[in-house]
Amino acid sequence: MYEGIKPLKLNVISDIHFYAREMGCEGKAFDKANASASNELYYSKEILTSLMDQLAEDECEIVLVSGDTTCHAERKSHEGVTALLRGLKERGKKVFVITATHDFTGDGYTHLYDGDERKNVPEGVKREELYEFYREFGPDQAIAYHEDSMSFVVQLCDGYRLFALNDDRNHKGASGFSDECFKWIEEQIEDAKKNNQFIIPMTHHPMLSPSPFYTIIGKSNIMGEAEKRIDEFTELGVNYMFTGHTHMQDISYKYTDNSKIFYDITTAGSVGYPATFRQVTFDPAKGQIHVDSVDVKAEINGRPVKEHLEDKFFGMIRRVIQKAGTDIPEFARMATAFSVKEELIYKIGWIIKPFAKLLGSLTIGKLAPLCKKESGLKKSDWAAIKNENVVNFIVSLVANLYGGDSPYTPETPHYKITMGILAIIDSILAVFGIKIGKLLKGAESVQSLVEPLLYNNGICDEKATLNLFDNLPSKEQTKPNFIKSKKGLGVIIGLAVGVIALLPLILLWLIIGFIINWIKYHDKF
Numbered sequence: 001m002y003e004g005i006k007p008l009k010l011n012v013i014s015d016i017h018f019y020a021r022e023m024g025c026e027g028k029a030f031d032k033a034n035a036s037a038s039n040e041l042y043y044s045k046e047i048l049t050s051l052m053d054q055l056a057e058d059e060c061e062i063v064l065v066s067g068d069t070t071c072h073a074e075r076k077s078h079e080g081v082t083a084l085l086r087g088l089k090e091r092g093k094k095v096f097v098i099t100a101t102h103d104f105t106g107d108g109y110t111h112l113y114d115g116d117e118r119k120n121v122p123e124g125v126k127r128e129e130l131y132e133f134y135r136e137f138g139p140d141q142a143i144a145y146h147e148d149s150m151s152f153v154v155q156l157c158d159g160y161r162l163f164a165l166n167d168d169r170n171h172k173g174a175s176g177f178s179d180e181c182f183k184w185i186e187e188q189i190e191d192a193k194k195n196n197q198f199i200i201p202m203t204h205h206p207m208l209s210p211s212p213f214y215t216i217i218g219k220s221n222i223m224g225e226a227e228k229r230i231d232e233f234t235e236l237g238v239n240y241m242f243t244g245h246t247h248m249q250d251i252s253y254k255y256t257d258n259s260k261i262f263y264d265i266t267t268a269g270s271v272g273y274p275a276t277f278r279q280v281t282f283d284p285a286k287g288q289i290h291v292d293s294v295d296v297k298a299e300i301n302g303r304p305v306k307e308h309l310e311d312k313f314f315g316m317i318r319r320v321i322q323k324a325g326t327d328i329p330e331f332a333r334m335a336t337a338f339s340v341k342e343e344l345i346y347k348i349g350w351i352i353k354p355f356a357k358l359l360g361s362l363t364i365g366k367l368a369p370l371c372k373k374e375s376g377l378k379k380s381d382w383a384a385i386k387n388e389n390v391v392n393f394i395v396s397l398v399a400n401l402y403g404g405d406s407p408y409t410p411e412t413p414h415y416k417i418t419m420g421i422l423a424i425i426d427s428i429l430a431v432f433g434i435k436i437g438k439l440l441k442g443a444e445s446v447q448s449l450v451e452p453l454l455y456n457n458g459i460c461d462e463k464a465t466l467n468l469f470d471n472l473p474s475k476e477q478t479k480p481n482f483i484k485s486k487k488g489l490g491v492i493i494g495l496a497v498g499v500i501a502l503l504p505l506i507l508l509w510l511i512i513g514f515i516i517n518w519i520k521y522h523d524k525f
Ligand SMILES: [Fe+2]
Pocket: 015, 017, 068, 102, 245, 246, 247, 269
C-alpha cells in the first residue's frame, strides 16, 4: 500500500488564540483576565508574529492549524490572526486552517476590557461569518467541501490528502461529527483510498484523553461520540488524528476491539505553556509517521517565551501561596485573578496565613519520614531531594501535564514518597467513609487520581515514531499496585487529641488574631 509515495514533512500548530489589544489591554479588568488565563493575552501578537517568522524560515512548505485561532471570537482578533496567516502564505507557505469553538459566538457578543470593567460588546464573530474569514486557508483550494460542518479535503501534493475536519458541533449538543457529516467523511475516505492517496486527518477536540487525570477532570472536552468514531475511522483505514484543544503536548493511543491501533496526536497551544508545535514526517510506504516537537522561538521582555509562560501561569500559583503566607494585602490583590473578592481575603487571610506559610516551607525531607512505612524508603534514598520544595514539585506535575512527559517513574523516590503520602490520605478518607469516586467520576482513590501525573506510561509525547498499519496484539494496560496504609485512624485520633489539648490556646489565637486583623484591615472589609 502507498508504494511510490515520497515522504512528506509538514508543521502543525494549534490553539494559537490571537488576542487583539484593541479589545483592551490595560486596567484592572484586563489584568485580571490575563493573569487568570493559561494563555498569554497581552503578548499574543508578538508570540505569534515570531512563530510565523519561524515557520516562514522553516524547510516545510505546509502549515496546518487545528482550531481555536482567537481568544474569544473577537472580530479584531480574527482580522489580526488572518493577517498573520496571510503573511505566511505570501512568504510561500501553504496554510490550512480549521476554526473551533473559541472562534465564534452564538449572539455575536464578546468581551471588551475597559478600566475596571469587562463589558459585553457586539464585536464578536458569528459562525456563519467564519467562511469568509478563512476561505483562503483551505476551502478555496478544496477538492471537496462540507458546508454544514465547514470541513474540507485538500490535495496537499502528490499522494497526500488533507482532511480538515471541523468538529465544532455534532447537532447533538456536543463537539464531533453529525451522522450526515460522517457520511461525507466516509465518502471522501473511500475516494482517497481508491486513488491511492495517503490521508492526513486533523480536527480540534481530542478523540482520546491525553491523560487519565484529564479523563476525570475534563471528560466533557473529549470529542462527542469519540469511541464510536474511532471504531469507524479505524475500520475505514484511518487510524490516527491530529487534534488540539487541551493545550497539552500529547500522543495517546488505543487498541480497538478488532485489534487496530488508533493514535491521537495532540499539538499544544502556541501562546500558553509549553508553546510548542509539531513537525511531522509521513512515510506512507513504510507505514510510519515520525512526530517531533519544536519550541516556539519568541522572546518576551528578554526571556524565552516558554520561560515567560511557565512563570506566568505556574509561577502565579507559587507566588499566591508564598504571598498568602507572608503578605495579606498582596495576597488579596492576587486572589482577584481567581475571582476571589479582596474583602474576603482581608477578612479571612489571617487564618489562611499560617497554613500557607507551612505549605510554602514544606520540603520533601519533611514529608518523607511521615510515610516511611508506605514508601519503603530509607533516609539515604531521599537525601538528595530532601530540600526540594513540595509546592514547586506539585506545580511541576501540573506543568508536565501540559508539557508532556513527567519523569517520576515508579522506581524514583519522588514517586514512592508521593504515593506513600497519598496512601495515608486515602486511609483517612476511608475512615470517614468518603469515596473520591463519588466526587470525581472515574477516580478510585487519591492515589489513582495523581499517579498518572507522575510519569508517562504510554508513548513519548515529545518525539515518537508511530507504526500505522501493524496489526498489533491487544496490550494489557498494567495497573499500578496502590499502597494500602493503616494510618488513617491513628492520624485522626492524634489530630483530635491535639485539637482538644490545645483548644484553649487555639481559642486564644482565634480571638487575638481576629482583633489584630480587625484593627489592621477593618476599613478594607
Ligand atoms: Fe484552545
